[in-house]
Amino acid sequence: MDKTDEDESNKFSLLAIVLDTNPSQRIVRQNPQLLTQFLDAIIAFGNAHLMQCSQNKLAVLSCHHHATDFLYPMPGKQLDIRQVDGQYEVFSLVEKTVKQRLSHIITNAPKVNAPCESLLAGSMAMALCYISRIQRSAAAGVKMHSRILVVTGSNECASQYMTYMNVFFTAQKLGITVDVCALDKTMSLLQQGCDITGGQYLRLTQLDGLLQYLLWVFLPDPQMRQKLVLPPATKVDYRxxxxxxxxxxxxxxxxxxxxxxxxxxxxxxxxxxxxxxxxxxxxxxxxxxxxx
CATH class of the missing domain: 3.30.40 (Herpes Virus-1)
Incomplete structure (x- = not known):
């Protein structure tokens, strides 16, 4: 094994995806089937991240209107998933675990009559805690590159401003990149977080191509994005x-x-x-x- 292969074996990337599953989102209320399409795109994107390197790790968090839960990895005992039609076992585990956990969360979520805001700031803080725990448990000499991807169609919520700022500056101090894929309106607070941490902010205009945008813009590591032709950055609203x-x-x-x-x-x-x-x-x- 040469020096290059040895260096690559001591590196891995951890991607924490915060998926907004709040049914109060306008795009979800208008078309509930979009949530299933978003979930399939997130699963394919997460598996693509795992496929890049055998040591890569993935975490998927569900951001609801009442709580934040892990979709993957499943807390406690993992599901016993066998290989299906030649599919890699890890890919099957991600797909089955995410879908089963989300179904359980939606079924047991408290019913609300009026639209409720999503707990995005708290979900991002939980992702930071998970990344910190994985970092502490990593073996000596192993370098871990971490980033957070937020996929949401909710509106801006200024009531979580302080929590947002704490999350952004903590991520900046820890060297964690925050990326945001906005599915509906422009979110200035999350746009600030991307600029502070050196992440990529993208507002989609066509939801049909969600997976293509995820693979094009957010799959490459931040170090590789400088060599790619990505959508131009917009002016950041720092109010x-x-x-x-x-x-x-x-x-x-x-x-x-x-x-x-x-x-x-x-x-x-x-x-x-x-x-x-x-x-x-x-x-x-x-x-x-x-x-x-």
Whole structure:
């Protein structure tokens, strides 16, 4: 074995896919069959990632309106899957486990009458915890490259702003890339996370080609993407969300003690209950992206 083969044997990639399975998504409400198509595309994409290297690892998380659950690997005892029609055992295990777990989650999910927001920020935080655990259990001298792919059709939720920012900067510190595939509307907060961590953000206009876009844009490692012709990056909306109404703002007031941001002036900070000097600021990050 030469030095190159030895170096490759000490490397593997961990891909954590956060799939938004919330039935409140507009595209799912209009066509419930799309959820099945999305799931098939995610399974094929995950198997393609495992096929790239025998040491690669995969995790699939289901983001619902009430909780986050692992679809793969299955917590506890794994399913006993045998080879079917010459298919690789691991591929069969991924497909059967993901479909069985998702069916169980949807069946036992609490019923809601009104649309509920997806817990995307919490799901991404759980993916970070899983990546950290796998990293700690890796053998000495083994290098692990980790990334998170978020596939969602939900709307933007500014109420999870702080959790989003904690996840993004934690991922940046750990060297974990965050990619986002938006299936409906543009999501500025997730777009910020991709820019912070060096990931790829893509908003699909044609849902029929989901698997093709996943294989083209998100299957290559971040190091290889520099050599590929990918969709051009769009301007990132770096507006912050106020702590009072959780809405994105251009100009606001910042607390000099805890740095909380408010859209209206208040003599007492509702976050730290202090009476600091609250000054009016303009979002510099927004001005940086839009110098005009």
């Amino acid at each position: 912050a969300a106020c702590f009072c109404h959780r809405e994105l703002i251009d100009i606001g007031y910042v607390c000099s003690v805890c740095l909380s941001i408010f859209c209206k002036f208040s003599p007492i900070c509702t976050t730290c209950q202090a009476k600091p000097r609250i000054s009016k600021i303009q979002n510099r990050l927004s001005a940086k992206c839009n110098p005009a």
